[in-house]
Amino acid sequence: MAVTANILSTDLNGLILQNPIITASGTYGYNCEYDDFIDVSKLGAVVTKAISLRPRAGNKNIRIMETKAGIINSIGLENVGIEKFLTEKLPVLQSKHINFIVNIAGSTIDEYIELSKVCEANKIKTIELNVSCPNVKSGCLEFGTDESSLYELVNEVRKIYNGFLIIKLTPNVTSIEKIGLAAQKAGANAVSAINTLKGSSIKLNLIKGKFQKEIISGGYSGTGIKPVAINAVLRLSKVLNIPIIGIGGIENLDDVLEFFAAGAEAVQIGTANFTHPDIAEKLLFELSEYIKINGFKDLDDLKKELRA
Amino acid sequence: MINTNTKKIFTSKVSKIEKIAESSYLIEIECNFPLSVIPGQFISVYCDGLTLRRPFSVFSTNENKIGILFKERGKGTRYIKSLKQGDFIDIAGPFGNGFNIKNQKSLLIGAGIGIAPVAFLKSRLEELKIPNLLISGFLNKFEVPKNIIIDKICTDDGSLGEKGSVLNYLGQTINEFKPEVIYACGPSVVLKTIAKTGKTFDIETQVAMEKVMACGIGVCRGCVIDIRKDGKVINAAVCKDGPVFKGDEVVWQ
Numbered sequence: 001m002a003v004t005a006n007i008l009s010t011d012l013n014g015l016i017l018q019n020p021i022i023t024a025s026g027t028y029g030y031n032c033e034y035d036d037f038i039d040v041s042k043l044g045a046v047v048t049k050a051i052s053l054r055p056r057a058g059n060k061n062i063r064i065m066e067t068k069a070g071i072i073n074s075i076g077l078e079n080v081g082i083e084k085f086l087t088e089k090l091p092v093l094q095s096k097h098i099n100f101i102v103n104i105a106g107s108t109i110d111e112y113i114e115l116s117k118v119c120e121a122n123k124i125k126t127i128e129l130n131v132s133c134p135n136v137k138s139g140c141l142e143f144g145t146d147e148s149s150l151y152e153l154v155n156e157v158r159k160i161y162n163g164f165l166i167i168k169l170t171p172n173v174t175s176i177e178k179i180g181l182a183a184q185k186a187g188a189n190a191v192s193a194i195n196t197l198k199g200s201s202i203k204l205n206l207i208k209g210k211f212q213k214e215i216i217s218g219g220y221s222g223t224g225i226k227p228v229a230i231n232a233v234l235r236l237s238k239v240l241n242i243p244i245i246g247i248g249g250i251e252n253l254d255d256v257l258e259f260f261a262a263g264a265e266a267v268q269i270g271t272a273n274f275t276h277p278d279i280a281e282k283l284l285f286e287l288s289e290y291i292k293i294n295g296f297k298d299l300d301d302l303k304k305e306l307r308a
Numbered sequence: 309m310i311n312t313n314t315k316k317i318f319t320s321k322v323s324k325i326e327k328i329a330e331s332s333y334l335i336e337i338e339c340n341f342p343l344s345v346i347p348g349q350f351i352s353v354y355c356d357g358l359t360l361r362r363p364f365s366v367f368s369t370n371e372n373k374i375g376i377l378f379k380e381r382g383k384g385t386r387y388i389k390s391l392k393q394g395d396f397i398d399i400a401g402p403f404g405n406g407f408n409i410k411n412q413k414s415l416l417i418g419a420g421i422g423i424a425p426v427a428f429l430k431s432r433l434e435e436l437k438i439p440n441l442l443i444s445g446f447l448n449k450f451e452v453p454k455n456i457i458i459d460k461i462c463t464d465d466g467s468l469g470e471k472g473s474v475l476n477y478l479g480q481t482i483n484e485f486k487p488e489v490i491y492a493c494g495p496s497v498v499l500k501t502i503a504k505t506g507k508t509f510d511i512e513t514q515v516a517m518e519k520v521m522a523c524g525i526g527v528c529r530g531c532v533i534d535i536r537k538d539g540k541v542i543n544a545a546v547c548k549d550g551p552v553f554k555g556d557e558v559v560w561q
Contacts, residue, residue: 033527037315271359277524
């Protein structure tokens with residue numbers, strides 16, 4: 001029987017994905033929520049919503065505001081917690097053969113360690129450490145902005161967790177190279193870049209001489225952050241040996257190619273899932289067609305030319 | 309590639325766009341397949357260049373057409389208004405939980421453009437021969453949409469029907485019509501009063517809520533409100549757990 005070679009096969013230094021299109025944490029739920037739009041099992045991987053040790057109710061007040069070129073969110077890591085994830089969400093991922101990456105978020109090193117232990121015990125093959133959420137008061141972002149704290153955190157997690165370990169980096173730093181190098185040195189298998197930018201927006205409404213204000217401060221995402229993300233990937237690719245997963249404002253195939261050209265081995269689609277819930281599958285199809293039409297052998301061949 | 313008949317996203321042609329009141333419009337979209345929608349459910353529209361799709365309660369479904377009402381308010385609705393017959397429009401849905409239709413005497417209340425889902429519900433109740441009364445409030449006579457059967461109209465300025473808010477006539481209408489269930493859609497402050505009034509009269513209320521949404525399917529948690537379930541206050545996503553909630557479950561702000 002003839003075996004058709006998968007031209008989109010993506011090797012992230014040991015983690016083999018069927019293709020480089022991944023959906024980003026917080027935009028895709030826990031498992032098959034997008035089944036109404038696409039066949040989720042076709043994707044390279046789905047990154048779960050960030051999961052904490054205990055369930056979190058998230059933030060009060062305004063959680064979403066649209067801006068000129070994206071959105072600001074202040075969800076505050078609302079999630080079901082690891083226990084419910086394991087009993088209710090994980091079995092669906094497994095039974096539907098969805099490739100997945102579990103995103104975990106803690107506020108202390110101990111919480112990350114505990115979460116990693118649970119992932120290890122449950123044979124979860126890939127985790128992404130959220131060390132960069134701008135919406136929670138303690139922890140999280142602190143680890144992502146300080147190279148020695150991050151080194152310590154990743155080092156501790158590495159001792160316990162034997163699977164593929166991805167660190168999601170924040171752009172809200174002076175030198176993303178230093179943070180990336182700390183993650184690599186501590187034993188991370190890959191980095192994903194970038195998480196949201198810190199952003200705020202004030203919506204003003206003049207009613208009878210008084211301003212009614214709606215204020216949001218949180219994570220800025222969407223098409224507007226792409227140049228920041230490309231810059232981060234370019235800089236990281238100059239100093240890191242581990243693969244980079246590019247994230248930030250991807251909306252179409254040109255954006256995907258731009259991330260590959262900058263040095264990303266795979267990409268994550270985030271906010272665009274809200275705009276076009278079937279976009280991940282569309283990009284998959286378009287990438288495959290692009291390779292064939294333009295006479296590239298496969299994805300690796302295309303990446304080589306993009307970086308030549 | 310994608311079988312649009314089974315997926316909840318499709319691009320379709322605008323079959324009609326019509327002004328129905330001051331800055332309010334009806335847009336009908338073709339869909340070449342049966343679309344089963346429960347009144348209270350919504351669809352989301354991609355608006356060219358905007359990050360967030362805009363949610364709209366379904367107003368009508370007939371002959372493989374789906375209709376929504378909208379009021380021109382911002383960038384999203386300005387885009388939809390700019391569409392012409394024959395233009396393509398990117399639609400997703402239907403989403404959410406609609407009204408739980410009871411075989412009981414029904415009072416329907418719509419405030420402003422919130423009339424869309426309750427007018428749709430009324431047509432469903434008529435088909436089911438369930439006795440009902442639709443009362444609807446508007447700012448003035450120019451805001452009252454044409455071609456919608458409304459049993460009782462109120463306008464803030466008294467330019468058509470009864471003068472004042474729909475809420476001013478709530479108690480009186482309940483006493484006269486004696487409904488067993490109340491369905492409502494409109495601004496949160498109006499729904500809050502309706503829910504409280506329902507409680508006072510010991511009548512079940514079902515309210516269709518509105519909130520800025522990002523995903524429309526419950527994953528982003530951007531549109532949550534507080535509801536009370538089994539004595540505990542929990543988050544509920546308006547898009548997925550709603551938009552219709554029982555009035556006495558909502559923790560009103």
